[in-house]
Amino acid sequence: MPSNDHAEASAGEPYLPPATQPVRAVVWALHLAAPLLGLWLLLSNPERLNIRWEHPPSHFLLVVAVAGVNVGLGLLVGRAATRRQDARLLLVSLVFLAGAGFFLLHGLATPTVILPRGSHGFDIGQPVGLTVAAVLAFVSSLPLGERAAAAVLARADLLRAGLVVVLVGWGWASLVEGLTPLSAPPPPGGATIGFVSWVGAALYALAAALMFRVHRRRPSAMLVSLVTAYALLGEAMIAGFFRPNWLMSWWEWHLLLTLAFVFVAYSAYVQFRHEGSSQGLFDSVALAATVRRIQARYDEALEELVGHLRRMGESGSPSGPPVATRLAGKFRLNEGQAAVLDRAGRALAAERELSARLGALADVGRRARVGLGEEDLLAGALQRVRQAYGEVRIGLVSDGEVTVGGRRFGADDFKGVEVIPFGGSVVHALTVKGKLAGALEVPVGATPQDEALAATLASQLSIALENARLYRELETLFRQYMSPDVAASLLADPGQAALGGSLVELTALFADLKGFTTFSERVAPGEIVEMLNRYHAAAVPCVLRNGGTIVQFVGDALLALFNAPAAQERHAAQAARAGLAMQEAAEEIAAGNPGYPRFRVGINTGLALVGNIGAPELRGFNAMGDAVNVAARLESLAEPGTVVIGATTRDQLGPGATVRPLGPLVLKGKEQSVEAFVLTALD
Incomplete structure (x- = not known):
């Protein structure tokens, strides 16, 4: 299973925190290089600098003090591992506890403390203990996936028990005189553990490098101190390789051990003083999945606080400490931190309330559409x-x-x-x-x-x-005096009301009443208006349903355009359907009124100039051109109750149209004859 840390690393170029910027990186490198330089000086001038100073009490106190520091760190990190259920923290705690146990045993093996003289266990106890800790440190720095981390946590008690067994066994073997070779004097020429020292140093170097990668993605003072400690422990392994005991180079080994763990302890102390709580001292060391889980818990806590403050604001009840107190206990926060969390929650609640109100304003604006x-x-x-x-x-x-x-x-x-x-x-x-x-x-x-x-x-x-x-x-008012399409176009783009036009292919439909003049002569004006309104009330919906635009009513006649101003893909077919529907609706009216005149319709397709025609004071939307004139002529020649179409319209309708040819017609104003057809049906 791919690890969380690896996925985090591949997300992009890591952030370069201040601790890894060039100048500070040089200072850090010098800090780590100084011990190696000191070791080189001691070894290059053995007689002048690498002098012998044998003082068992000082050695005992130094090593036992370092062991005590390690015990404290191990317990703190172990508590954090249990609280956070994090495998990396568990392994880091074992690093400190292993170091503490072997350092204590090394100190107890100091000559004149328990054993009267030096022993083999005294010589190799500390390198062996550091190597055991190096193995744990290397494993802790690996980007453990969920399954591997769960496996480590499931064996937490077994790992702790195993470490105790190793320490007890090593102490029994090295401190009980005459029991094993570990309690006996070292062999002539000293102990030969060079291989162990170099393996341990390599493991510490790898652990430091891997932890440094984590630090680059998740900058933290605790990670810096841990990386430094691993590097110093690796240097201590190298220094320990150059024996014999009690020389200055040998004491430098112990000094590096002291610096390594005191550095971590001091960083923890500074962070504790800065935050006022030990709750999150080692959170930055944890695995990425644990850090995300911790962040989610903090988010939930803040959401809980914000929700409480919002409910209090809605109810009007005074603010009190119960929620802050509960969260402080839940996350082990001090009073100052709880107060900061309370203020942050109030600020977040206010910010969210402001965002909600701004969002409501924006929605009201969007809803207020025409x-x-x-x-x-x-x-x-x-x-x-x-x-x-x-x-x-x-x-x-x-x-x-x-x-x-x-x-x-x-x-x-x-x-x-x-x-x-x-x-x-x-x-x-x-x-x-x-x-x-x-x-x-x-x-x-x-x-x-x-x-x-x-x-x-x-x-x-x-x-x-x-x-x-x-x-x-x-x-x-406005929409009832013009086509809805024209009105909508003018609302969307008032510039379309300017005088002028453009050349567009359209289909024009003319319709009027055959016999209107005769009808008007024999009836009262009120009957004329009633008849016209009945016919137009039936005809207009037929045009609008098919996407047409009515641009003129002139007495008993009307002009409708298709494909202008609103574009239509099959404008000829739409006009033909509108014409047939108009005749069907008009026939129903005429059937109940035998004396009424009858509708006739002419339709033609072609280019026309479409736009606003008139004067700046008064203008109207209309179409001009031969195609429109031909439609008017076809309408004047049509028989009542029929729809006559031009050849261009017939061609665009295709085989779905049922037509009866009228042959070539000579139209007024046209030098050449025009093919025309009576449209009777359309699929």
Whole structure:
């Protein structure tokens, strides 16, 4: 299974924290190189510098002190491993405990403490113990995957017990005189453990390098101290290779051990003083999965705090310490940290509330689109706004007054004031064209930003309300005097109202009533209007349903365009369907009124100049060109109840059209004859 740390490393170029910037990197390198330089100086001048100083009490106290530091670190890291259930922390704790155990045994094996003289165990105990710790350090630095980490945690007790058994066995063998060769004097020429020393040094070097990679992705002072400690322990293994005992180079070995673990202990102390708690001292050392889990727990805690603060804000109850106290106990925070968390939660709650209100304002703006009815607009806006502002109420003016929140307001109430305080709320006026149109009641905000947002909300709702009412007027007046497509095009792009036009292929449909003049002569004007309205009421929907645009009514005639101004892919077929539907609807009217004139329809397809024609003071949308003229001529030649189409229209309809040829027709104003057809059906 791929490891979490490896996936984290492959996510991109690692961040270079201040501790690894070039200047500090040089200082760090010098810090680690100084002990090796000292060792080289001692070995290069053995008689002058590498002098012998044999003082068993000093050695005992130094080693036992280092062992004590290691025990403290091991227990701290072990507690963190148990609390976080992290395999890396468990292994790091075993590194310190193994070092502590072997250092203590090495100190007890110091001549004149328990044994009267030097022993083989005294010579090799510390290198062996460091090598055992090096193996644990190397394994701890590996990017353990979930399965491997779970396997290590499952064997935590076995690992601890095994370490205790090894330490007890080594102590028994090395401190009981005459029991094993470890308690006997070292062999002539000293102990030969060079291979062990170099293996341990290599393992520490690898562990330091792997931990440094973790540090680059997750900068931390504790990781820096751990990397430094591993490097110093590796150097100690190298220094320990150059014997004999009690020389300055031998003492340097012990000094490096002391520096390594004191460095980690001091870093932990500084971090504890800085944070005021031991809760997260070693979290940065943990595996990536553990760090994400810890972060998720902190996020949950902050969410819990924010939710509590939000509920308190909605209920109006005073803030108290129960949640902060519970979280402080849960995460072992001190009072200062709990106070910071409380302030952070309040700030986050305020920020989220602000974001929610800004989002509600944006939604109200999006909902206030042209064409949305006033009731739907206000209902949708109110539902959305209440999610962010709480119990918001809207009232509209009726008989000059508006009722909101159980109180009536008139226009005079808002003269000279922007808002009216009303219990735990404020009331803003909603206006249309400067006149009172309604009122908005919003709960009182906690900050000046809340007051400004409430005023902005009132302004946004006023604009939306005014737009809805203006659009309703436009629907009633403007749209009934022109095609919906033309009206929509002008609303979307007012520049289309400019005089001029463009050449477009379209299909023109002309329709009028055969015998209209005779009918008009024998009936009253009121009957003429009634007849025209009945026919047009039946004909207009046929055009609109098929995507046509009616551009003219001239007495009993109408002109409809297809593919202008709205584009249509099959405009000829749409015009043909509209013509047939018009005749069908007109026949139903004529059947019940024998004296009514009959519709005739002419349709033709071709190029025409489409645009606004007229004067700056008065203009109209229309089409001009031969294609339109031919459609008018075909309509004048059509028999009542029929639809006559031109050859171009017939070609675009294809085989699905049922037609009857009329042959070449000589049309007024045309030098050449025109092929025409009577359309009777269309698939």
